[in-house]
Every structure is written in C-alpha cells, then in structure tokens.
Amino acid sequence: DAGVIQSPRHEVTEMGQEVTLRCKPISGHNSLFWYRQTMMRGLELLIYFNNNVPIDDSGMPEDRFSAKMPNASFSTLKIQPSEPRDSAVYFCASSFAGGLGELFFGEGSRLTVL
C-alpha cells in the first residue's frame, strides 16, 4: 500500500499567489482530514470529510481557505490569496472510521509564503 500521498512536498510562493495542495488517501478509507502544523499552534484540524462530504470545516482559518473532495481518491486544499502567516506544514490523513480509528498521515506539504 502506497499510503497517503501528498503533493507538493515543498512549495515556496509569494504573498498573494494561489496555492493548491493535493492529497490521495489510502484506498478504501472513508474519512479524510486536513491538518496544519506550526510551532506556535501545533497540529490544528482544518477540515474533515466523511464519504467525500465535508463534515466540519470550523477549523478553516478564513475564507481564503477552501477544501474539496470530488471523489474518494482525491482532495485539495486551496489558499487564495496566500499570506506569510499561512506558512506551515499541511498534513492530510485518512482513516477507516474517522476520529474513532487510526489516522494514517501523509508526509506533509511544507508551505513557505514570502
């Protein structure tokens, strides 16, 4: 099994640019989570999907952030426009049973906004 696959692994962009992060969950998993990790705020849950439907997006910082899951094997997290304070590592994770079971994390996308 390839595990959760995220791309890009690293992205450096300038303030105001659009950023799209991608995630392919493990086949058969029905829940997908987007987390953001910074030194100051730790691991923050941004949004999670169950069966491709967004269940809770209360962690999304503001309207500049949006996430989609058009099918069971693909999700995107988009930031438009990006700001320096968005610099962080963004993790995607998937599971069989949401927060009631083990989460499998991708290797993360490290975003730097200049």
Add this chain to the structure above:
Amino acid sequence: GQQVMQIPQYQHVQEGEDFTTYCNSSTTLSNIQWYKQRPGGHPVFLIQLVKSGEVKKQKRLTFQFGEAKKNSSLHITATQTTDVGTYFCAGPLIQGAQKLVFGQGTRLTINP
C-alpha cells in the same frame, strides 16, 4: 471550549532515564490515541485506548487511560535515542464524532 491539554511541552532526559507525558481532556473521551512524530517526519499512530482504566504496553512504552476517560499517560522506560520525537495524544472530543483533536505534544530530546 473543548480541549486536549498535554504536559510537559518539552522534556530532555539522559539516555536510560524514564519519560512520561500526560494528557488531559475537558470532556470524557470515547477513546484516546497516541502518535509519535520524528523530527522532520509525520505523525505515526502508536496505540488506541478505549476502556476506562485500560493499560497497554508496547515493549518499553506503557499507555494508560484514566478511570474517568478524561486523562491518559504515556510512559517510556529506559529511553533510547530512537525514542526522540514529539508524542501527541488525540481524541474525538464529541461523543461519536469523527473530529480528532490533538494535544500540543511533548517533545522528547535525549542526551546519549
């Protein structure tokens, strides 16, 4: 609001010493999970505890879930350099919810 609090934030030990991190929730948890993140890596699942008062062991690691299911601990006996990393607890703060919230983590460093 509902939170998962973890202490200490940092812990530095000599190799061979024991290490413990504690996790407390403001609400009862249906289960608690523990993850380890190596420097530069991603969180990796260690274990899940479900029952009140449950104790599980993995080699030198001992995990406990409190009787009230509001707190948990991870104890490492005789640390080794391979134990370096950040240890997180996580729990679904709303009964039956799939919203897994992580504690702030305890970063363990070890002097060889």
